[in-house]
Amino acid sequence: MMRLRRLRQNPSIRSLFSETQVSLKQLVQPYFVVPGKGIKRETRPGYGLWQISADLIREEVAPLVRAGVGGVMLFGVPEHKRDDGKELEAQLEPLRQAITEVKTLAPELPLFADVCLCAYTTHGHCGLVKGNTIINDESVKVLAEMSVHFAKWGVDFVSPSDMMDGRVRAIRAALDEHGFTNTSILSYAIKMASAFYGPFREAAHSAPGFGDRKSYQMPANNRREARRELILDVDEGADALLIKPALSNLDLIRDAREATDVPLFAYQVSGEYATLRAAGDAGLIDFDRAVEETLVSIRRAGADVIVSYAARPMALR
Numbered sequence: 208m209m210r211l212r213r214l215r216q217n218p219s220i221r222s223l224f225s226e227t228q229v230s231l232k233q234l235v236q237p238y239f240v241v242p243g244k245g246i247k248r249e250t251r252p253g254y255g256l257w258q259i260s261a262d263l264i265r266e267e268v269a270p271l272v273r274a275g276v277g278g279v280m281l282f283g284v285p286e287h288k289r290d291d292g293k294e295l296e297a298q299l300e301p302l303r304q305a306i307t308e309v310k311t312l313a314p315e316l317p318l319f320a321d322v323c324l325c326a327y328t329t330h331g332h333c334g335l336v337k338g339n340t341i342i343n344d345e346s347v348k349v350l351a352e353m354s355v356h357f358a359k360w361g362v363d364f365v366s367p368s369d370m371m372d373g374r375v376r377a378i379r380a381a382l383d384e385h386g387f388t389n390t391s392i393l394s395y396a397i398k399m400a401s402a403f404y405g406p407f408r409e410a411a412h413s414a415p416g417f418g419d420r421k422s423y424q425m426p427a428n429n430r431r432e433a434r435r436e437l438i439l440d441v442d443e444g445a446d447a448l449l450i451k452p453a454l455s456n457l458d459l460i461r462d463a464r465e466a467t468d469v470p471l472f473a474y475q476v477s478g479e480y481a482t483l484r485a486a487g488d489a490g491l492i493d494f495d496r497a498v499e500e501t502l503v504s505i506r507r508a509g510a511d512v513i514v515s516y517a518a519r520p521m522a523l524r
Contacts, residue, residue, distance in 0.1 A: 229502045233511070235278040235319060235472075236271060236518035238264065239410045240305040242286040253488070254481050255516025256410040258284065261304035265312045274522035278317035280366065280514055281305055282411055288329045290336065292349035296356060298327050303360050310361045319393060320357040322350050322367040322378070325413035332415055333369040333423060341423055347374045351381035358387035366449070368395040370423045379444035393472060394445035396437040397459055400424035403452045403478030410477070433459050434466055441469055449514070452476040454501055457508040464509025473510035475501065480516045 214224050239258045246260035247267065259267055268279055285298040302320065309318055324346065325333045334346030346369065354365040365382070367374050375394050382390050400421045408414040425433060433456075437448050448467070450460050451474035460473055483501070487494025498517045505513050 227503055227507045229499070229506050229513075231275045231518065231522055232277045233506070233513060234276060234502075234518035234521065235280050235317075235512060235514045236276055236522075237280045237282060237514060237516065238267070238305075239282045239284050240264065240301050241284045242301045250406065250410045251481075253484050254406055254477070255484070255519065256406055256477055257519070258410060259305075261301055261308055264305045265308045268309055268316075269312060271519060271522045272313045272316055276316075276518050276522050277512060278319060278363075279309060280319035280321065281309075282321045283326060284410075284412055285327050288327055290328050290330060292324070292335055292345075292352075295327070295349065295352060299353070299356055303356070306357070306360045306362055317363050318361070319364040319366050320362040322353050322357070322365050323369045324349065325369075325415075326411045330416040331408075331413050333420065334371050339417060343371050343373070343423075346371050347377045350374050351377045354378045354390075354392075355381050355385050355387065358382055358385070358390040362390065364391045364393040364447070366393040366395065368398060368449075370395065370398050370420075370425070373443070375440045375443035375445050391446040392444060393447045393449055394440040395451065395474075396440040396445065396448040397433045397450040397456065397463070398424050399427045399452060399456065401427065401452050401455070401476070401478070403455070403476050403482075406477035406481045427455070430459065430462065434462055437463050437466065441467055445469065447472060447512075449474055450510075451514075452479055453505045453510070453513065454479050457504060460505065460508040460510055470511050471509060472512045472514060473505050473508075475505065475513055475515040475517070477516065 241258045243260050244262045247263050248258050250256045283302040323333050325331050330336050332341050334341045357365050447470040449472040453473035453475045483497050486492045
């Protein structure tokens with residue numbers, strides 16, 4: 208009689224035959240860079256979203272580097288907002304300082320910078336707005352400019368999360384034109400218009416001031432359209448692809464893994480992590496075990512790398 212339990216008898220045997228691994232080197236920790244000095248605060252205790260000023264980011268990231276975390280992703284929270292795409296470099300100054308600090312500390316640590324306009328505009332949308340319409344091509348020009356700034360400052364991966372059409376091609380062209388042929392593009396290829404972004408919008412000060420983002424982020428109903436999105440981004444020059452949210456899109460992660468050999472990221476987003484945290488705090492689940500189980504499921508679906516607020520607590524254990 209075949210008894211599969213023979214392969215599960217003790218921890219050492221289970222480890223020997225473990226098919227899917229999650230290690231720190233496969234995790235990327237997000238941070239929200241804010242203006243000012245001496246700032247290090249978690250937006251809600253235990254929820255993993257850290258706002259930090261550039262002067263403190265080196266001491267914050269150092270233990271993650273020593274532990275072997277796979278990378279750090281920076282989101283900007285500017286001192287002032289503009290709706291015309293002008294004064295962009297001034298808005299990005301806190302990020303420039305943070306990028307310099309991280310790269311001085313750990314030149315080889317993979318560093319990702321979010322490319323989007325939601326935190327930089329008063330209306331909170333991911334592109335420029337005319338009336339109540341998010342305009343595509345004008346937005347793409349500003350996103351390409353932002354990407355060039357990041358490349359100039361030393362970012363390894365510019366990470367467009369805006370979901371404007373054609374932005375990967377425009378960013379690749381702008382990077383190459385300015386001599387940054389070695390700067391990679393991690394494209395948010397499949398980004399759903401999701402209910403799970405709430406805590407992020409609080410941390411990034413990026414909630415939309417009117418309407419919603421359904422005219423540019425993807426409808427969760429459309430599996431075939433998601434495949435078209437990721438194939439387009441590969442054709443336009445993306446070096447890696449990202450899918451978010453992760454847990455509600457495990458089927459799309461698997462689809463993407465089967466459709467392309469391009470490196471695949473998944474983002475365990477703020478609302479997913481916060482849901483686990485709240486359930487843990489309520490005594491309904493074992494939080495640490497639940498986080499580990501979800502990370503394994505994301506890897507098992509096909510993700511090579513996971514952006515997760517779990518990276519920091521795992522590194523600091």
